[in-house]
Amino acid sequence: MKVTAHPSADSLLLVLDGELDASSAVLLDSELVKPGLLDYRKVLIDCAKLSYISSAGLGVFISHLQRLQDHNVKLVFFNMQEKVFNVFEILGLDSLMTIVPTQAEATAA
Numbered sequence: 001m002k003v004t005a006h007p008s009a010d011s012l013l014l015v016l017d018g019e020l021d022a023s024s025a026v027l028l029d030s031e032l033v034k035p036g037l038l039d040y041r042k043v044l045i046d047c048a049k050l051s052y053i054s055s056a057g058l059g060v061f062i063s064h065l066q067r068l069q070d071h072n073v074k075l076v077f078f079n080m081q082e083k084v085f086n087v088f089e090i091l092g093l094d095s096l097m098t099i100v101p102t103q104a105e106a107t108a109a
Contacts, residue, residue: 003027011042011107017049020057028057032064038071044106048079053087061097074098078106 001018014031018024037043045061061075068075077099080088088094100106 001027003031005031007040010040011044012037012040013044013046015046015049019052019054020050020060021052021054022056025054025056025060029060029063032060038068038073040073042074042076042107042109043068044103045075045077046079046103047077047081047084050081050084053084058087058091058093062093065096074109076100076106076109078103 001016001020001024004015004017006013006015014028016028020028031037032043065075075097077088077097078101080099085094085099088097088099098106098109100109
């Protein structure tokens with residue numbers, strides 16, 4: 001998997017490309033632990049090219065969710081493929097995390 005970061009004035013866009021599993025979860029985690037991350041108002045996760053997510057990948061997001069919320073940083077997912085969204089939905093994570101269809105909605109969230 002490849003994680004590409006695109007910072008802007010008040011948000012950080014992370015583009016996920018490939019499969020987010022135990023081996024690639026480390027890459028994502030390294031992006032989410034960077035100290036400057038808490039300076040943003042939003043972390044936008046582009047899932048258009050995310051073809052698979054494992055429990056380890058979900059665990060990375062869950063492990064950072066409270067820290068981000070404590071610092072008023074909103075985590076927003078968008079462009080999620082249906083099979084990836086189904087994983088979030090089955091586990092009830094769609095009610096814990098913000099998931100919207102488009103980048104424009106993610107930016108506005």
